[in-house]
Each structure stands twice: as C-alpha cells, then as structure tokens.
Amino acid sequence: MSIDMGKSTNKGTAMMKFAHQFQPGVILEDEYVGWFFDDSVAQSLQENSLNIGVKPTDDAQKFQQVAYWYTILREKYGDEVIAAAIASGCKQLLLLGAGYDTRFFRIPAVRERAVATFEVDLPKTIDDKQKYLIEKLGHIPQRLTLIPLDFNHDDLSSLFRYGFDKTLATAYIWQGVSYYLPRESVSQVLDFIKLQMTPDSVLVFDCCSPLMTFKNDQVPGVVASIDKLTEIGEPYLFGMYGGEMKAWLEEKGFQGVEILQQDDLEEKILHKRTLPNNMWYSVVARA
Numbered sequence: 326m327s328i329d330m331g332k333s334t335n336k337g338t339a340m341m342k343f344a345h346q347f348q349p350g351v352i353l354e355d356e357y358v359g360w361f362f363d364d365s366v367a368q369s370l371q372e373n374s375l376n377i378g379v380k381p382t383d384d385a386q387k388f389q390q391v392a393y394w395y396t397i398l399r400e401k402y403g404d405e406v407i408a409a410a411i412a413s414g415c416k417q418l419l420l421l422g423a424g425y426d427t428r429f430f431r432i433p434a435v436r437e438r439a440v441a442t443f444e445v446d447l448p449k450t451i452d453d454k455q456k457y458l459i460e461k462l463g464h465i466p467q468r469l470t471l472i473p474l475d476f477n478h479d480d481l482s483s484l485f486r487y488g489f490d491k492t493l494a495t496a497y498i499w500q501g502v503s504y505y506l507p508r509e510s511v512s513q514v515l516d517f518i519k520l521q522m523t524p525d526s527v528l529v530f531d532c533c534s535p536l537m538t539f540k541n542d543q544v545p546g547v548v549a550s551i552d553k554l555t556e557i558g559e560p561y562l563f564g565m566y567g568g569e570m571k572a573w574l575e576e577k578g579f580q581g582v583e584i585l586q587q588d589d590l591e592e593k594i595l596h597k598r599t600l601p602n603n604m605w606y607s608v609v610a611r612a
C-alpha cells in the first residue's frame with residue numbers, strides 16, 4: 326500500500342470501505358463514508374493507491390488485500406443480518422465500537438422503520454465523529470445517539486441512561502473490536518449482551534484466529550501487521566479458533582451460533598472461495 330492507512334484502525338477500516346467505492350464491481354455502496362476524509366484521500370483512492378486488485382508483490386500487500394476483502398464482506402454480511410432483523414420487527418440498533426460506521430445513514434430500513442440507533446466508542450472517537458457529523462449535517466440526527474464508553478473500564482449499563490431500551494428487539498453489532506480487547510473484557514461484553522437480548526434479538530460480531538495475535542509463518546503478512554498495530558498502539562490481544570468460540574458462546578447461553586470464516590463469507594456473497602480461512606471470522610448468535 327502506498328498511502329498511510331491511518332493512525333487508527335477505525336480510520337483504516339473506513340478507508341477500505343471508501344476505497345471500495347472507487348473499484349469496479351462495487352458490492353457495498355456507501356455514499357457517506359467519504360464524510361470522514363478530505364479530498365486528497367479521495368483523489369489518492371481514485372488512483373487505486375491501495376493497490377486493490379493488483380497482483381500482490383509481497384506478503385504485507387497480500388495481507389492488506391485479504392483485510393480489504395474481509396472488511397467489505399463482513400460489512401455486507403452485517404448489513405444483511407440487520408436488514409433481516411428489521412424486517413422481522415427489530416426496533417433498535419446497537420453498534421458497539423462503531424468507529425466511522427455509516428449504517429444509520431446507509432441502510433434504508435433503518436430510516437424507513439425509524440430504528441433507534443446507538444453508537445458506542447471510546448470518547449475520543451465519539452468526539453471526532455460528532456465533529457464530522459456536525460460539520461456535514463449541522464446537527465446529530467434525532468434517532469442517532471453517540472455514547473462515549475470504554476469496554477475495558479466502563480459499565481455498559483450506562484447505555485440505559487442514553488435511552489437504550491433492553492425490552493426491544495435489537496440488532497447488536499460488535500464488528501472489528503473483540504481482538505483489541507483482553508479476553509476478560511470480551512467475555513464481559515458478551516455476557517452483558519446475552520443478558521439484555523430478547524428472544525427476537527440478534528448479535529453479529531467478529532473475532533480472529535489466535536494466529537493473528539503472534540508472529541508466525543502460517544498467515545502471510547501477519548508479521549508486518551503486528552508491527553504496524555503495535556506502532557499505532559492498537560495491538561491484537563485476543564484470538565480464538567472458530568470451533569472454540571462456538572463452544573464458548575453456547576456455554577454462555579447463546580443459541581443458533583453460526584461461524585462464517587472469510588471464505589464462507591466470500592462464498593455467500595461472491596459465490597467463490599479464494600480467501601484463506603485462518604484469519605478473521607464473523608459470528609451470528611441469538612439468545
């Protein structure tokens with residue numbers, strides 16, 4: 326990649342979604358993600374500065390291309406789960422570690438069905454996002470609530486003070502976050518979600534294989550990725566194999582647990598299997 330992916334992972338993932346808008350055969354349309362970047366980034370992405378779709382020249386580039394596709398596929402899959410949940414009566418959307426998520430604006434059913442949307446993230450990110458939205462819209466939309474909270478130190482029950490209603494069918498989305506937290510925090514967040522979920526609620530989150538958390542030769546490019554994440558101060562702290570995750574969630578009382586490795590998502594959405602299946606995976610579970 327010839328441009329800096331950013332100094333934070335939330336800008337990095339948003340940038341992949343923005344880059345996707347300039348690629349042929351867009352599968353995830355997002356006319357809002359550009360709000361969080363200046364024109365020079367758009368210009369550089371237009372020139373395919375991330376080298377998407379070109380033959381990778383080294384393992385680091387190969388890793389970035391897989392990360393790009395995984396980011397797009399998990400987002401698309403999450404959208405589908407949310408849309409299905411809303412169609413069957415879900416009234417709330419809780420985006421945990423939302424970063425620069427644009428689903429409130431992007432998914433038509435969220436607006437059409439007036440789904441109350443709560444976005445949780447660290448105070449600095451919430452503050453930055455608020456500034457971008459106010460700059461763009463002049464205000465924060467009425468049904469969108471931004472909540473500053475740290476999964477490692479704060480009590481998730483503070484959500485209720487912001488109007489989150491645990492009696493409503495809710496789509497819980499926790500995307501791109503679990504691997505940045507210690508196991509204890511991951512466990513606590515999952516327990517909290519399980520405790521709130523009504524039977525018609527759904528949880529979508531993702532995790533990674535332990536192979537993503539230490540330097541090894543089974544995942545090409547993971548060495549450079551670990552160095553980069555350490556440099557920006559957001560190292561991966563947690564990973565668990567898919568089978569173990571399913572058993573852990575069932576032990577916590579979740580039901581209907583489904584694990585989708587990268588190539589399962591690829592098969593589901595793009596009808597082909599080329600991606601490796603030992604890196605990240607998405608999980609769907611119900612109470």
Ligand SMILES: C[S@@+](CC[C@H](N)C(=O)[O-])C[C@H]1O[C@@H](n2cnc3c(N)ncnc32)[C@H](O)[C@@H]1O
Nearest residue numbers: 334335338422423424446447475476477500501
């Ligand atoms: C890789 S980004 C993913 C953002 C978004 N969910 C997406 O998929 O594009 C990870 C997000 O988790 C947030 N995060 C990381 N650690 C957190 C913590 N301890 N408490 C709250 N949010 C956290 C980060 O600020 C960041 O926005």
